[in-house]
Amino acid sequence: MDGDTATSQDTAPASEQPESEHDKSGQNTSGPELVRLEGITKSFGAVKSLRGVDLRLGEGEVLGLVGDNGAGKSTLMKVLAGAIRHDTGRITVAGKDVRFHSPADARAEHIGIVYQDLALCDTLDVASNLFLGREPKRGPFVDRREMHRQAAEMLSTLHVRVRSTYQEIGELSGGQRQAVAIARAVSFKPKVLILDEPTAALAVAEVRQVLRMIREVAAQGVGVILITHRLQDLFEVCDRITVMYEGRSVDDADIAELDIEKLVGLITRADSSDADSEEAA
Ligand SMILES: Nc1ncnc2c1ncn2[C@@H]1O[C@H](COP(=O)(O)OP(=O)(O)O)[C@@H](O)[C@H]1O
């Protein structure tokens, strides 16, 4: 288990940061800035997964992170969640320079993530998954009754329906599992919540539920980063999108300025100068 040691803000006087002096492109986050990534790079051996990524996220903002397979979205989010150490570049959280050495470091800065593969335990029940590693105790023993009571409360706050908190995760639908994973992440009271392809394998009604959870969480001031290939979902929940291409951030736009066609153009770089062999009719 990762202890709560080594919260490594080795740099940065937290107080005086030149706020928005070098905002390059008039991009506006919804609320005060929560996260700023600048020039992030990461190689795995010879593979340059991240070649220079900039990203910003504001309080209460839902940011869509889009890009083709292999663009580096998941790697970037693992960096922000402390699961991978980046090579160069700067991470600022609420105006403070940070360098994460473990997921616990990121959690200490209130950054939560739900990974693409969810990381739930199929053979444990819903409540145990929600509380894994921090179960309410009664003396030396897990207080199961209290745990299930709190679990039911957590789920109902987020309007998540399961038949019982005693159900095994493996018995749930994909959407319910996703909802439980999000509820677990939310229970750590993140200020930043990262969701990596949360709707990829869900039925329509289940997608709706996840999108609703995203809106509710953002309405409480949490900044949400949503990775998805379902472009139509971006228009329902996002304020802004950041586009990645081959390990770089290449665009950043308010969703209100886009439609599906434009968005696809940004993702595929259809009419960018880097792809000038493309014929734009
Ligand atoms: N642990 C790793 N070791 C080697 N290469 C990796 C590793 N993780 C990711 N990559 C590579 O980095 C690139 C970006 O991957 P990823 O971040 O998963 O992209 P995306 O999530 O946008 O599809 C891909 O070429 C992928 O193969």
Ligand SMILES: [Mg+2]
């Ligand atoms: Mg990915």
